[in-house]
Amino acid sequence: MFNKDRWKEILEVLTSNWFRTVLTAFGVFWGIFILIVLLSAGKGLENGIMKDFGDIATNTMFMWSRATTKAHKGLPKGRSFLFKTEDVSSIKEQVPNLRFISPRNQLGGFGDANNVVRGLRTGAYNVYGDYPEIIKQDPMSITQGRFLNYSDIEEKRKIAVIGDGVKTGLYDKDEDVLGTYIKIQGVNFMVVGVYKKKSNGGDGEEGQKQIFVPFTSFSQAFNRGNDVGWMAITAKDGTSITSIKNQIMDVVKENHKVHPEDQRAVGHFDLYEQFNRVQSLFGALRFVAYFVGILVLLSGVIGVSNIMLIVVKERTKEIGIRRALGEDPWSIKIQILIESIFLTIISGMAGISFGALVIYLINTLLDMNGPVDMFANPSVSLGVVIAALLILIVSGLLAGFIPAQSAIKIKPIEALRTE
Amino acid sequence: MIEINNLHKSYKMGSNSLHVLKGLNFSIKEGELVAIMGSSGSGKSTLLNILGMLDEADSGEYTLDGVPIKNLNETKAAKYRNKFLGFIFQSFNLINYKSAMENVALPLYYQKVPRKQREEKAIKYLSQVGLKEWAHHLPNELSGGQKQRVAIARAMAAEPKVLLADEPTGALDSKTSYEVMDLIQNINDQGNTILVVTHEEDIAHMCKRIVHLKDGVIVEDKTVDQVRASQYV
Numbered sequence: 001m002f003n004k005d006r007w008k009e010i011l012e013v014l015t016s017n018w019f020r021t022v023l024t025a026f027g028v029f030w031g032i033f034i035l036i037v038l039l040s041a042g043k044g045l046e047n048g049i050m051k052d053f054g055d056i057a058t059n060t061m062f063m064w065s066r067a068t069t070k071a072h073k074g075l076p077k078g079r080s081f082l083f084k085t086e087d088v089s090s091i092k093e094q095v096p097n098l099r100f101i102s103p104r105n106q107l108g109g110f111g112d113a114n115n116v117v118r119g120l121r122t123g124a125y126n127v128y129g130d131y132p133e134i135i136k137q138d139p140m141s142i143t144q145g146r147f148l149n150y151s152d153i154e155e156k157r158k159i160a161v162i163g164d165g166v167k168t169g170l171y172d173k174d175e176d177v178l179g180t181y182i183k184i185q186g187v188n189f190m191v192v193g194v195y196k197k198k199s200n201g202g203d204g205e206e207g208q209k210q211i212f213v214p215f216t217s218f219s220q221a222f223n224r225g226n227d228v229g230w231m232a233i234t235a236k237d238g239t240s241i242t243s244i245k246n247q248i249m250d251v252v253k254e255n256h257k258v259h260p261e262d263q264r265a266v267g268h269f270d271l272y273e274q275f276n277r278v279q280s281l282f283g284a285l286r287f288v289a290y291f292v293g294i295l296v297l298l299s300g301v302i303g304v305s306n307i308m309l310i311v312v313k314e315r316t317k318e319i320g321i322r323r324a325l326g327e328d329p330w331s332i333k334i335q336i337l338i339e340s341i342f343l344t345i346i347s348g349m350a351g352i353s354f355g356a357l358v359i360y361l362i363n364t365l366l367d368m369n370g371p372v373d374m375f376a377n378p379s380v381s382l383g384v385v386i387a388a389l390l391i392l393i394v395s396g397l398l399a400g401f402i403p404a405q406s407a408i409k410i411k412p413i414e415a416l417r418t419e
Numbered sequence: 420m421i422e423i424n425n426l427h428k429s430y431k432m433g434s435n436s437l438h439v440l441k442g443l444n445f446s447i448k449e450g451e452l453v454a455i456m457g458s459s460g461s462g463k464s465t466l467l468n469i470l471g472m473l474d475e476a477d478s479g480e481y482t483l484d485g486v487p488i489k490n491l492n493e494t495k496a497a498k499y500r501n502k503f504l505g506f507i508f509q510s511f512n513l514i515n516y517k518s519a520m521e522n523v524a525l526p527l528y529y530q531k532v533p534r535k536q537r538e539e540k541a542i543k544y545l546s547q548v549g550l551k552e553w554a555h556h557l558p559n560e561l562s563g564g565q566k567q568r569v570a571i572a573r574a575m576a577a578e579p580k581v582l583l584a585d586e587p588t589g590a591l592d593s594k595t596s597y598e599v600m601d602l603i604q605n606i607n608d609q610g611n612t613i614l615v616v617t618h619e620e621d622i623a624h625m626c627k628r629i630v631h632l633k634d635g636v637i638v639e640d641k642t643v644d645q646v647r648a649s650q651y652v
Contacts, residue, residue, distance in 0.1 A: 326501020
């Protein structure tokens with residue numbers, strides 16, 4: 001298959017009519033180009049949206065309490081209730097496969113009045129009472145000092161970890177932050193750490209303006225008793241939070257004498273479900289890309305097949321002569337097939353390269369003009385390129401098959417008769 | 420060398436059937452130079468095609484060098500053609516985009532002879548037909564006579580048992596015709612068996628034996644005194 005004469009001949013045949021060869025190759029070139037560009041555009045969209053999810057543990061749900069909507073066990077509907085710290089331990093006991101359960105409390109929020117004071121400066125920040133695990137559910141990097149730990153929880157230390165945005169708001173540029181005190185709603189907390197979150201989309205700014213204090217200190221300082229504002233619950237890898245969230249909610253409903261059928265008493269946000277929904281959207285996009293790309297490629301392949309048929313027709317006499325001289329029909333068949341595969345692969349490679357070039361240019365443009373919403377770093381993986389090559393080989397084979405078959409159907413005697 | 424027994428061949432033309440060969444019998448021994456003569460439609464080309472395994476007889480036996488030729492699939496036929504037969508055509512049938520040498524080397528390529536050997540052999544046969552200097556020219560740079568000589572070199576390259584020539588001089592003027600016939604006679608003198616289909620009397624008389632076909636039967640089969648073509652050249 002790989003002898004020099006065969007390749008020489010293939011090149012002779014393909015170059016004997018340059019213009020036609022190039023026109024034919026263009027069909028395949030365009031098909032694979034479209035496929036690559038569509039796939040990479042899909043990937044770019046995916047990258048952009050994934051960036052918005054940031055590093056958040058996606059197998060997570062958030063849960064909070066609301067007013068009941070059904071009367072139960074002699075209690076009226078419309079009753080408000082709050083989660084308690086006991087709920088956390090009963091969830092831990094009754095629901096398996098949970099990785100983290102973080103009860104949280106919160107002060108402040110968007111649009112609230114200033115609640116944090118340091119010297120002459122004040123600011124409005126979100127203040128959270130948290131357990132140390134929260135850093136694994138809502139990842140952040142500690143740039144100075146440390147994050148919360150269990151000693152802080154046990155000893156109810158009044159310490160705080162502040163965001164980069166808080167630091168710029170309350171401190172001078174070169175001021176030492178660690179060991180200083182800030183006053184949160186009249187209570188002094190010592191700053192022991194500074195964190196920085198990876199910016200995620202539009203919330204990037206807001207994410208840096210948070211203050212984390214130990215859950216127990218928070219409850220004591222702000223008179224929350226054993227109330228829990230809301231919970232962030234992450235399931236173990238391999239178990240989706242979506243599949244066990246009803247179990248979790250049943251536990252808290254039972255604890256708070258809420259009717260088991262009451263769908264609205266416990267509010268929740270299932271990040272995993274959202275994440276999956278987005279994931280399946282990307283799946284659909286990929287499907288569309290392959291579908292369109294392969295159809296365009298198919299029309300190119302049909303073009304190749306057509307031209308190969310014409311080439312065979314043109315070479316009828318030559319094939320007859322070769323047969324008379326004793327060439328094996330298989331050898332002729334293989335020759336035609338290789339010609340067709342060669343043409344498809346070369347033009348396909350050109351398409352892939354051109355597609356890669358376009359992707360590269362788009363990337364450079366994106367880099368130059370800063371990030372664009374919901375679109376980042378369009379790219380195709382090596383796997384896609386290999387898949388495209390496989391598609392090309394298969395389509396080259398298909399394109400060559402009919403012409404090759406018609407070539408060996410030529411009887412030498414008939415071929416020699418044509419003048 | 421060639422043995423033919425009661426060979427029949429007919430072609431279907433729509434609803435009619437055209438009986439072209441009506442029971443031919445003859446044999447050719449090694450080293451013979453036989454002319455097959457006949458007007459057009461006498462079946463001489465059909466006979467040559469059957470002898471050349473390009474076509475198959477309806478019935479009858481055909482033995483070539485002791486090998487019965489029947490029920491060949493295409494692969495086998497190609498192999499036999501390559502091993503046993505050399506073809507010389509009226510229209511030369513050289514491959515246009517290959518040089519004279521490559522054309523001559525083609526049958527050897529199908530025998531999977533290594534390139535180097537192939538080229539040496541091709542040059543050897545080209546010099547035998549006096550075209551060594553033209554080895555790297557394309558067919559369209561050669562005259563008709565030269566083309567036919569390249570074709571003869573090609574036919575001989577695989578060292579076949581039998582050379583089959585279908586009107587080898589049909590497309591040539593008489594001077595080059597005689598040159599080509601001289602070449603064919605020389606090859607025959609070296610002991611090669613050659614079959615020439617022709618309708619020209621003078622060409623036929625340059626062979627050693629003439630088989631006359633008419634309407635699908637042999638009407639005459641005679642040995643003749645060979646006229647040497649060299650005296651005209």
